[in-house]
Every structure is written in C-alpha cells, then in structure tokens.
Amino acid sequence: MSEEFKIEIVNPEKSFLSKEDVTEVVVPAFEGEMGILKDHISIISFLKPGIIKIFSKSGEDNYYVEDGIVEFKNNNLSVLTSSIFNIKDIDKDKISELLTQAEENSKNSDITDQNKYLVDQKIDVLKTLN
Structure with a gap:
C-alpha cells in the first residue's frame, strides 16, 4: 500500500x-510545526514564517515561507503563499536583505502585537539560514 500523497504549492506568480x-510534509503552522502524513485528518491552517520540509522518494526539499494557508483534504496538500523560496537556491545576500528589513520593521513603534510576533518569527528563521 502506498504511503504517498500529493502536494501543490501556489504563489501569485505561478504554480510553484x-x-x-x-x-511527509512539515509546515510552520501558527499552532506550531505540523507534520502531515498520508490519510491525515482534513485541516486548514495559517502559516507563519518558517521552513516547509517536504520528504519524498526523491529526497528532502526545504522551502522558506513567510505566510500562507495550508489545506489537507483527500490526501492532497495545498499551500497558498505570497512568498516562498527554495532554501538551496536563495543566496546569503537575499537572506541578509530580508533579515535587515525584518529587523527594521521590528523597531517600528506602531507595530501591532500580532505583526511583532510574525516579524520576530521571521527574524529567528532567517538567522538560522544566514
């Protein structure tokens, strides 16, 4: 019996x-890291900044995501996100640029608690990649 399922990641530009x-897929959900296997219960959740880890017969792939929605239903995982990068393709300059921008946003005195949480999460993840 097959233990595989389908994933599709879509961003505004294309089917990524x-x-x-x-x-197996591990996603950075607001509730915490969530592992998804075949026949997982149907879910819909929001993503926070973090790493999506995809395990398949061809190996492991890791993607940095800033936000989005994840839905798992009938052994199909859909991820809708506005910003995603393959970690092996992103260069250190881009990571540094994103980190600097996030740190500047964190210092904004008008930032809401929710946005502060998201920016701090983004900073933590980017520091692990840098």
Whole structure:
C-alpha cells in the first residue's frame, strides 16, 4: 500500500511546486510545526514564517515561507503563499536583505502585537539560514 500523497504549492506568480510522491510534509503552522502524513485528518491552517520540509522518494526539499494557508483534504496538500523560496537556491545576500528589513520593521513603534510576533518569527528563521 502506498504511503504517498500529493502536494501543490501556489504563489501569485505561478504554480510553484507540484509533487505526487510525497511521504511527509512539515509546515510552520501558527499552532506550531505540523507534520502531515498520508490519510491525515482534513485541516486548514495559517502559516507563519518558517521552513516547509517536504520528504519524498526523491529526497528532502526545504522551502522558506513567510505566510500562507495550508489545506489537507483527500490526501492532497495545498499551500497558498505570497512568498516562498527554495532554501538551496536563495543566496546569503537575499537572506541578509530580508533579515535587515525584518529587523527594521521590528523597531517600528506602531507595530501591532500580532505583526511583532510574525516579524520576530521571521527574524529567528532567517538567522538560522544566514
């Protein structure tokens, strides 16, 4: 019996990724890191800044995501996000640029508690990549 399911990641520009041989995905949900396997209960959740880890027969892929929505239903995982990068393709300059921008946003005195939480999460994740 197959333990695989399908994932599709879509951003505003295009269908970013579509794979059919996925065995596990770990997403940075607001509730915490969430592991998804075949036949997982149906869910819809919001994503916070973090790393999406995709395990498949072809290996492991890691993607940095800033926000989005994840839905799992009938062994199909859909991720809708406005910003996603393959970690192996992103260069250190881009990470440094994103980190500097996030640190500046964090210092804004008008920032809401929710946005402060998201910016701090983004900073923590980017520091691990830098």
